[in-house]
Amino acid sequence: MAGNWKGIHFGTDYYPEHWPRERWETDAKLMQEMGIQVVRMAEFSWHKMEPVEGEFDFDWLEEAIALLGKYGIKTILGTPSAAPPAWLVNKYPEILPIDRQGRVRGFGGRHHDCQSNPTYRKYVATMVTAMAKRFAENPDVIGWQTDNEFGNSHGDLCTCDSCRSTFQKWLKKKYETVESLNAAWGNHFWSQEYNDFSEVFAPRITVTGENPSAMLDWKCFCSDLIVDFQQKQIDIIREYCPNHFITHNCMGFADKVNYFDLNRELDFACHDQYPGGFYAIMPHENNYDMAANLDITRGFKKQNFWIMEQQSGITGWEIMGRAPRPGQLSAWAGQSVAHGADAVVFFRWRTCTAGTEQYWHGILPHSGNPGRRYQELKDFIGKMKPHMEQFEGAMPKSEVAIVFSYRQEYAMQIQPQHPDLNYVGQIKKYYKELYKNNIPVDFVEDTEDFSGYKLVIAPLQYLMTPELEQKYFDYVAGGGHLLLTMRTGVKDANNICMSDRELPGRLGELCGIEILDYDCLRDVDVQVRMNESEETLLGAKWADIITSKGAKSVADYASEFYAGTPCITKNVYGDGKAYYVGTEPKEELMKRLLALITEEVGVKSLGWSDEEVELSVREKEGKKWLFAINFGLEEGCYQVPKEYKLILGSEAGVLKPFEIHLYVNE
Ligand code: GAL
Ligand code: ZN
Numbered sequence: 001m002a003g004n005w006k007g008i009h010f011g012t013d014y015y016p017e018h019w020p021r022e023r024w025e026t027d028a029k030l031m032q033e034m035g036i037q038v039v040r041m042a043e044f045s046w047h048k049m050e051p052v053e054g055e056f057d058f059d060w061l062e063e064a065i066a067l068l069g070k071y072g073i074k075t076i077l078g079t080p081s082a083a084p085p086a087w088l089v090n091k092y093p094e095i096l097p098i099d100r101q102g103r104v105r106g107f108g109g110r111h112h113d114c115q116s117n118p119t120y121r122k123y124v125a126t127m128v129t130a131m132a133k134r135f136a137e138n139p140d141v142i143g144w145q146t147d148n149e150f151g152n153s154h155g156d157l158c159t160c161d162s163c164r165s166t167f168q169k170w171l172k173k174k175y176e177t178v179e180s181l182n183a184a185w186g187n188h189f190w191s192q193e194y195n196d197f198s199e200v201f202a203p204r205i206t207v208t209g210e211n212p213s214a215m216l217d218w219k220c221f222c223s224d225l226i227v228d229f230q231q232k233q234i235d236i237i238r239e240y241c242p243n244h245f246i247t248h249n250c251m252g253f254a255d256k257v258n259y260f261d262l263n264r265e266l267d268f269a270c271h272d273q274y275p276g277g278f279y280a281i282m283p284h285e286n287n288y289d290m291a292a293n294l295d296i297t298r299g300f301k302k303q304n305f306w307i308m309e310q311q312s313g314i315t316g317w318e319i320m321g322r323a324p325r326p327g328q329l330s331a332w333a334g335q336s337v338a339h340g341a342d343a344v345v346f347f348r349w350r351t352c353t354a355g356t357e358q359y360w361h362g363i364l365p366h367s368g369n370p371g372r373r374y375q376e377l378k379d380f381i382g383k384m385k386p387h388m389e390q391f392e393g394a395m396p397k398s399e400v401a402i403v404f405s406y407r408q409e410y411a412m413q414i415q416p417q418h419p420d421l422n423y424v425g426q427i428k429k430y431y432k433e434l435y436k437n438n439i440p441v442d443f444v445e446d447t448e449d450f451s452g453y454k455l456v457i458a459p460l461q462y463l464m465t466p467e468l469e470q471k472y473f474d475y476v477a478g479g480g481h482l483l484l485t486m487r488t489g490v491k492d493a494n495n496i497c498m499s500d501r502e503l504p505g506r507l508g509e510l511c512g513i514e515i516l517d518y519d520c521l522r523d524v525d526v527q528v529r530m531n532e533s534e535e536t537l538l539g540a541k542w543a544d545i546i547t548s549k550g551a552k553s554v555a556d557y558a559s560e561f562y563a564g565t566p567c568i569t570k571n572v573y574g575d576g577k578a579y580y581v582g583t584e585p586k587e588e589l590m591k592r593l594l595a596l597i598t599e600e601v602g603v604k605s606l607g608w609s610d611e612e613v614e615l616s617v618r619e620k621e622g623k624k625w626l627f628a629i630n631f632g633l634e635e636g637c638y639q640v641p642k643e644y645k646l647i648l649g650s651e652a653g654v655l656k657p658f659e660i661h662l663y664v665n666e
Contacts, residue, residue, distance in 0.1 A: 003143050003245030003267060005306075008074065009388040010381050011038035011345035012363060013309060016064040017048050018352055023368065024067050027349065030370060032071040034363075035381035039068060040308060040345055042131075043078020043148045044110065047085040050127060058134045069140030076247075077131060077141060079233050081124045082148040083110045088123055095120040097158035100205050109356070111153040115229040116166040128233050132240035143245035145308065146233045149272065150226045150248065151256025159202035163225070168197045170221045184494040185213040212414045216495040219410040226257040234265050249308035250300065252293030253424050255413070258406040260445050263300040271297040272309035272347070275332045276321045287614060287631040288435040290332065292428055292443075294339035295396075296404060299443035304393060307336045309347035313361025313373055320359050327658030329373060330380035331629050334660040337384060338616040338627035340396050346377065383648060387625070387662055394620035398442040399603045400434060402427055403458040405446050411463050411495050417487065418520050418541040426459045426485070426584065433594045438606040438615040450475045455601045461488040461507075463495065469506050476510055477574030481601045484511060485581045486518075486542045503544070504580075511580040512551030512571030518582075519543040519560065526583060527559035528567050530592050537592065539567060539583030546582050554579070554596065555589070568593060577601075609638035613655060626663040630655035 012031065016024050031039070042049065042061055050056050065075045089096060089107045097105050097114045105112055113120055135141045175181040178194050187193040192211060194200055203210065203218050230248065237246055245267040250259050252271060263269045275290050297305045310333050315321045324332075333344050348362040363373050404427065412423040434441050442453070446468055450456045456475060461468070461484060469489075476482050489505030492498055498505055503515040519526075525538040536558055545562045551569035558564075569580045577600075585593055598605075606615040612632025618625045626644050630636035636655045640663060646652045649661035 003243060005142060005245055005268070005343070006392065007389070008037045008142075009343050009385050009392075010035055011040065011076075011343060012036050012312075012349045013345060013347045014039040014041050014064075014068075014349045015045075015352065016041065017045055017060065018354070019350070019368075021063075024064060026368075028068050028071040028073060030364075030374070031068070031073055031349070034374065034378040035385055036073060038074045038076060038142070038343070038345065039349070040076040040078055040145060041065075043080060043145060044083040046080035046083050046127065047087075049080065049131070050085070053087060053091070056130050056134075058131070062134070062138070065135075065138060065140050073140075074142045075138075075140050076143045076145055077135060078145040079124070079128050079131065079147055081113070081127070081146075081229075081233070084113050084120065084123070088120075092117075092119045094160070094162070097154070098160040098163075100156040100159055100203065102159070102204050105157065109153065110148075114158045114160050114162055115154075115225055116158070116162045117160070118162070121229070121232060125232060125236060128236045129240070132237050136241045136244075141244065143247065143267070144237050144241070145270070146230050146246065146248045146266075148249060149251055149254075150230065150262065151254055152251060154222075154226075154256055159204055164200075164202040166225065167202055167218065167221050168200050170224065171200060171217065172197045174217075184496075185211055185217070186494075186496050187211070210414070212411070213495040215414045216407070216410055219413075220258075220407065222256065223258045223261065223406065227261045230262060231265060247306065247308070250297060252296060255406065255409055255424075259296075259300045260406075266301075268303060269297050269300040269305040270308035271305060273307050273332065273336055274309070274311045274315055276311055276315040276324065278315065278317075278321075287335070287612070288432045289428065290335060291339060291435055291614065291616075292431050294336055294341070295431075295441055296443040298340040298396065299404065299445075302448075304340045304342045304395060306343045306345065307333075307341045308345050310336060310344045312346040312348070312363045312377065313351065314359065316359030316361070317356055318359075324373075325633075325658065326372070326376065327656075330376055331631055331658040331660060333377070333380060334384065334627065334629050335614065335616075335631075337388065338396075338614070338618070338629065340618065342388070342392055387648065391618050391620060391623075391625045394618035394623070394625060396440050396442075396617060397619050398440040399454040400439060400598075401442045401444045401450060401453040401456050402431060403446050403456065403461075404443045407493075408460055408462050411491065412460060414495070418522070421541050421584070423460055429584065429590060430457050430459060430483075430594070433590045434598075435614070436611065437594070437598070438609055439598065439603060440606065440616060446471070450480060451478060453480065454603055455481045455483070455597065457483045458488075459485045461485075461504075463491050463493055464489040464498070464505055464507070465493050466506075472507060472578075473510055473573075476576035476578050479575035481577050481579070481597070482510075483579040483581065483597065486544045486583060488580075507578075508549065510571070510573050511569060511578045512549050512573075513566070513569055513580055514547045514549050515544045515582070516547060517545040517562075519545065519562070521583075525586065526557055526567075527563075528555050528583065528585075528589055529558045530555045530589075530596075537589035538586040539589060540586050541584045542582070543567070544582030546580070551580070554593070607638060607640040610636040612636050613638045615640065624665040626665075628655060628661040628663075630657060630659050633657050
């Protein structure tokens with residue numbers, strides 16, 4: 001781990017090459033006045049840095065870095081592998097990616113590249129080496145961003161010959177013999193056996209159906225390929241720039257690459273936060289979703305993170321979203337800080353006049369004259385920065401963890417079973433209810449140590465291994481509280497249905513249940529009654545028909561042919577308890593269920609608040625900073641424990657729209 005990024009809290013994504021040089025100093029001055037301490041540059045500027053093969057031109061960049069440096073602004077350099085130039089693509093058309101339909105994707109957007117192609121990798125390595133050598137000793141450069149949003153625009157890429165043979169090698173390493181590959185994928189079905197690894201295809205669209213096991217390996221391979229592609233860049237930068245940090249801008253729950261893996265060799269994780277999304281109509285309604293993005297980013301390395309792109313205006317390419325209202329950009333940026341961002345870099349400095357993103361607005365409008373957004377963010381930085389200096393490194397602490405697994409997600413994408421069942425969606429249903437109650441949540445990988453958490457929620461543990469099973473047993477036996485759901489223990493690690501015992505496999509012992517039958521709730525909700533209540537609540541999408549083998553029923557079904565049988569159960573095991581939820585609880589049922597569990601388990605809320613008000617805490621050496629942020633369009637109220645003293649804001653307990661209050665404990 002390298003580099004020093006302490007003391008840096010605000011930045012902006014800057015593209016000096018889009019503007020005349022005479023303007024640069026004005027930009028630097030305006031940035032300095034606003035409190036900007038760092039810029040990210042060059043992540044799409046390959047052609048500007050190598051206009052002709054082998055002829056590097058870094059002078060313009062060095063000049064921009066030095067000029068910004070004069071104003072106290074440091075630089076993070078992006079490696080430009082997200083935008084290979086036309087000369088390269090023309091010379092080697094085979095670096096263009098081929099999608100699953102077999103179509104070559106052309107030059108003209110970005111990320112028109114094949115990440116396995118050896119020629120492309122060679123050119124990337126040459127570029128990164130040249131950049132790293134040139135800027136290693138530059139006093140104003142502090143770190144690097146690899147590429148840009150790996151996986152973005154790579155959705156159904158790449159199935160070219162190079163990717164095919166790389167996939168074959170990956171499979172050979174994993175399975176060693178073609179017989180074990182055939183067994184793992186169940187290739188006896190529809191005569192899909194291979195006689196040799198060289199026969200394996202990269203999965204183009206088929207006439208009908210796909211092999212779920214092959215598709216799972218393909219998705220994992222694509223993720224590993226990106227991790228490997230990045231690693232080559234990391235190796236070069238570490239060699240030449242041992243004093244610089246390296247990071248990458250991730251995208252929350254985006255699925256193309258396993259972000260736990262991608263972040264392992266990076267110094268800290270970054271996320272790009274766009275509450276307005278891709279042109280959202282009512283961007284103030286997804287605060288829980290935005291919070292989840294931040295919490296998962298913190299989970300990638302279990303440490304504080306940066307926002308490398310924070311929305312700073314209207315989002316838009318061909319069409320546009322709503323204008324962020326006065327105060328809204330600050331509330332969003334404040335939320336990032338509240339969840340553990342030690343620095344927030346705003347995207348972008350000035351709205352560009354050309355290209356795809358002319359309407360993805362920056363801090364400055366097209367004219368370059370500072371306006372409403374500049375003023376607002378300047379005020380925000382002025383207020384927030386002194387506090388950020390104090391709580392730098394302080395982490396949110398959670399008693400609840402939600403397990404997140406890319407493998408589970410991939411398997412559920414391949415076979416959602418119910419058309420609307422979705423792994424991330426399911427996780428967010430649990431998250432949202434906790435969020436509404438101001439209960440902080442960590443997202444954890446299933447290989448992590450759960451023992452520090454009072455409650456672990458593990459939805460859709462669809463693929464099961466003996467090791468993971470054992471982990472859940474040990475956690476509960478040792479006093480943990482575990483919530484498992486429907487579709488747990490259905491398949492083995494290869495995405496093949498397990499047949500050695502009834503669902504949910506050995507975990508049935510932990511939960512004190514057995515599932516002999518189930519119902520996929522197509523176009524119907526099932527009625528559910530919590531024990532000792534006459535009120536009818538609803539479950540959706542799925543109903544496990546549960547036989548108790550010792551578990552107590554928490555709620556029974558109240559409709560369908562299984563009315564009167566358990567829908568939700570709990571079982572004491574060792575020093576802990578395992579809850580099993582056989583359906584997707586709709587909002588009211590989710591509310592009752594989590595109220596019951598968090599109370600039984602003794603999980604604490606940070607305080608009471610109106611629905612649109614969020615409470616969150618960052619903690620360091622016994623000192624706590626509590627944030628109350630109102631995302632609503634109306635005044636919002638909240639109550640926090642007496643130990644907290646208001647240090648930012650005027651009227652404790654009452655927030656104007658988009659206002660942020662900050663407290664410390666005494
Ligand atoms: C991000 C990306 C930026 C820019 C922005 C707006 O996903 O990293 O380069 O494209 O979105 O579209
Ligand atoms: Zn390829």
